Amino acid sequence: MYEVNYKDNDYKVEILSRNGNKITISVDDRVYDIDVTEPESGIFSILYNNKSVQYSFFPEKDDRKKYKVYHGDKEWNLEIIDPQRRYRKSRKGDDGDDSNYISTPMPGKVVKILVKEGDKVPAGSTVIIISAMKMESEYKVTSDRVVKEVLVKEGDNIDGDQPLIIFE
Amino acid sequence: MYEVNYKDNDYKVEILSRNGNKITISVDDRVYDIDVTEPESGIFSILYNNKSVQYSFFPEKDDRKKYKVYHGDKEWNLEIIDPQRRYRKSRKGDDGDDSNYISTPMPGKVVKILVKEGDKVPAGSTVIIISAMKMESEYKVTSDRVVKEVLVKEGDNIDGDQPLIIFE
């Protein structure tokens, strides 16, 4: 049994039957009869109840179980949870990882680093300043932390979602 | 040493030096200093002598050594010949294979088959009629042949370059 996580919910997904591109599938207790094709790479054309809709998607480069899905102006960040991952997740507790490091949602350049390894940083203080497209953003810690490791240096170009500073 | 075949010529190609996307390469005795990147899959942006040109290409699905290359209105059918293939080629003699079967340059539908296995077919006679987009084309043999095998039947949809009728 697979689940797909979106925000605070894990949706149970199950294929009830499949005949070529015609699929009957349940999401929690809601059942959909859909006709799905992939005319272009990363685009699903989906017909259901005779409605025609298009969903675009791509898996994240570093985790093929994490998806970005788009439809109209809407956007979802989803994660496929197979039994193995569910087990790991339950062991670690929620969001256990995320708060262990600072990262940015987008690529940019490190303008200034305000902490060094071993620093004790009080909640709310800025630890790093990143610029992207002429705009600078300050990244702060939300609780008291101790810096374990600084992975970048001033002037570095960084990717989005890349760990920058790791806390203990 | 690799060669690339185009029409009646085998071009000797050799990379003399490579530094990232800057490549010095010789084709027969002509040397090119090029700066080549692949901004989109299947598109090379090539700068040489400060000229900026674009070449599109794709390898054929059933033979990754056969390429179609496009530039402007021009089109090339090329084949990479590595030492192994050159050896095989020299053993078989030129074009030995091609004349053993009838195929079409494009996908279509079999309208009529005029021969059956074992038939002796005189040069110039039509053996199969294929339709594509409302237009019918007759395919003939250019020399006297004997039909070894008919691989398709009337009404079949066919791919381009698919063997249809094999001769002895």
Add this chain to the structure above:
Amino acid sequence: MIKKILVANRGEIAIRVMRSCREAGIKSVAVYSEADRDSMHVRYADEAYYIGPAPSNQSYLVIDNIIKAAKDSGADAIHPGYGFLSENAEFSDRCKKEGIIFIGPSSYAINTMGDKITARKTMQAANVPVVPGTTEPIQDIKEAVEIIKKIGLPVMIKASAGGGGKGMRLVREEKDIISSVSAAKSEAKAAFGDDAVYIEKFIESPHHIEFQILCDKHGNCVHLFERECSVQRRHQKVVEETPSPIMTQEVRDEMGKHAVAAAKAVNYEGAGTIEFIVDDNLNYYFLEMNTRLQVEHPITEAVTGVDLVVEQIRVANGEKLSFRQEDLSQKGHAIEVRVYAEDPENNFMPSPGQIKYLHEPLGPGIRHDGYIYPGYKIPMEYDPMISKMIVWANDREGAIKRMKRALEDYILTGVKTSIPFLKKVMDAPDFANGKYTTQFIEKNMDILMPDNEPDQEETDIAVITAFIDFLNKEENAKNEIRTAGSSKNYWKEFGRRKGVLRL
């Protein structure tokens, strides 16, 4: 008011109609055959209904299936596009019977204009010029000679029972009249056992010029000027432009009036086209009426600013035309080319297949109405037209330059297309001068054939391209074997940047 329209068509015209629906806030319903599940018109519509196997006589031409889809979807109206059922009187009637609005003319108008003889008689009654000639068979030589003198030379004499060129004589000079009539008659007698002949004015190397008309259900009818469609190959239009380079304002006004009279003669409703053949002296004759939207309608939209599909919908809604003849004018110059998946170098053989790479032309003055996308497989069951490209500029010279640029910018691989041929048309002196007739392609065939022979340097770069891609792929394949999964690679790269692998 129409709230949902089923488009009983496919390809670019289906999408073109749906675009106007979207702008008008109207839901659109696609229908599709088995070959078209992945067609862009299905993806673009709000709803989509399957209507049968790939051959159009089992899907797009099956009235019952279309009507069923319309009923199931609750569509108020059906737009037929062009081709398929667009000029089918039975379909027009059937829609009416089923309480669905047919966005097109009545079966009466379709039938009257669909039959050449009836159309000709109707036009004569409405004082619209038709090609001069006899309407009844003639047997008497003397009568024939009199009629020929009345019509004026040159004329074509045709066997009334015949066909295939038998009993046919072209007469250019007066001295040949009697001998030609006699010869035609005896040839006809020998071939068909009947020596009756027809006589028709022979239009030498004519122009094909058509007028767009638009009529509402309240008796209002306007024309939206001409389209010059003389660039044809085997009676298939290839390039269209407006204004016509040979037109004068005087003749335009006069032809426009006749076009409106022609439409009114059949109580026409909606958008339609009156086709004329025109000689070099601008004498013009009714050829036929197309009781639907034409492929080339966008050039009229470009110079008049009128969205013809929106106007069709308004008329179908019972609204009055929102403009009068005097409100309409032509601004600038527009050219359309039809891009086909065909091989100009191989006798224009259709070239279905998969689009590998697609880059569509953009920028000032270009409208591109297509339906293909990268990876799309052009099916072999339907017309091989893949898009129509329309350019607009302030003057004809600017429009030609723009079209050349647009064709150059249009990059498409995987199938052969008519793009190289169309570039040659734009370059042909006869086209540039605007002095061309329906003989244009035939006459210029030698200079229109693409000469795609690459030079040594171009071939070298092509060879290099294939070779480098081949090497890159070999290299990647080796790397893939060495490392398992992209996730590891990511962290490896990240580690490299730091000098040490930390995570």
Add this chain to the structure above:
Amino acid sequence: MIKKILVANRGEIAIRVMRSCREAGIKSVAVYSEADRDSMHVRYADEAYYIGPAPSNQSYLVIDNIIKAAKDSGADAIHPGYGFLSENAEFSDRCKKEGIIFIGPSSYAINTMGDKITARKTMQAANVPVVPGTTEPIQDIKEAVEIIKKIGLPVMIKASAGGGGKGMRLVREEKDIISSVSAAKSEAKAAFGDDAVYIEKFIESPHHIEFQILCDKHGNCVHLFERECSVQRRHQKVVEETPSPIMTQEVRDEMGKHAVAAAKAVNYEGAGTIEFIVDDNLNYYFLEMNTRLQVEHPITEAVTGVDLVVEQIRVANGEKLSFRQEDLSQKGHAIEVRVYAEDPENNFMPSPGQIKYLHEPLGPGIRHDGYIYPGYKIPMEYDPMISKMIVWANDREGAIKRMKRALEDYILTGVKTSIPFLKKVMDAPDFANGKYTTQFIEKNMDILMPDNEPDQEETDIAVITAFIDFLNKEENAKNEIRTAGSSKNYWKEFGRRKGVLRL
């Protein structure tokens, strides 16, 4: 005659200029920084020259490097686009010195219009209305009161030495004049040690309306009507349209004459823009002149039919304007939106990154000037504008509908864009009514914020999408392990079709 143009710019404007070059039969030369090797402008040009590292002050802004590329390529002329060196007087002079035609005005025009005080004085001398106010600092309260009465309320009092809001007072009512002047003066004294103040007419919630002008080297100068640019966020234009919904023909003619007078006052050559601030009663005041092509120039091209880049090149060639003022007219209505890689929901933070999927809007009345392509990585070093989309229709209502459709058809994933925000602008009642000022975005912020909360069904389909793709990929991975190489698969499939594996 100019035969080769170096475009000293990047992104969409470089391509836009090169398109006109192609149409005019002129070769184009691109320059590129390290971040731009894969940029479309490099791919589109005939030649390309590397000019330095990614930061623009090491590449696009380095005059020596641009000049060197021009010399190396043998370009006759340089087009600066907008931004970068386009309003740099030194660059204009340097080109002249090097014998390269600068497609833009003289350094005199750039300098005069570039300095606010000089520009204001020059405009006053040319009888172009400027915002009423003092030009010299005032210290005497009585004098200040007199001047305020002359200018008329409301006025803004500003500290002459100051900035940052200190010593600034808005006066709306007569009874507050004296107290406000006193307060401003003492605040100024305290903050800057100088109590001198300026007084300027306060334009309440103004409109920003600009006029396109075009002048040749022979003293001919025309305007190409107005552009309404009041939809701004932090003084950055977001949406532009023409005609302005508040304009009257009378005011248009008058403003046009003043725009021409403004350009003539600096002996202007080429294309330029005179910006005015306009109050609700259509009183207008010169704001500044942009001595270059504007981002929003295409809406003028759409309604006038004039290709402004082609005209710039003609002027640079020394040709006379090919039209007079009376030859120009506006037809229909055009709107432009600027699409940025930014996140409207996150304070419009720039969103560089890789474009994953791109589908550009096509069809009637749409012009899309962009430079991105699928797989393109938007660099973080430059302006985040990724394209400008222009629609044209016969009237304003039609243009708004068309823009909505175009924005809906524009599909782009991988980076956040302002498209959802622009859709909301088109839907805003104040915009639909044409009753908006530069306060529009601020005033409507609550209804302009995208509300992208999906409903349950949409989320379910998204979940299904991710899940099915995941399963498909798992399945493919297994198959890849089972079979080695695609060549084998092909023959296997072929064999299956025949029932037996024969080859």
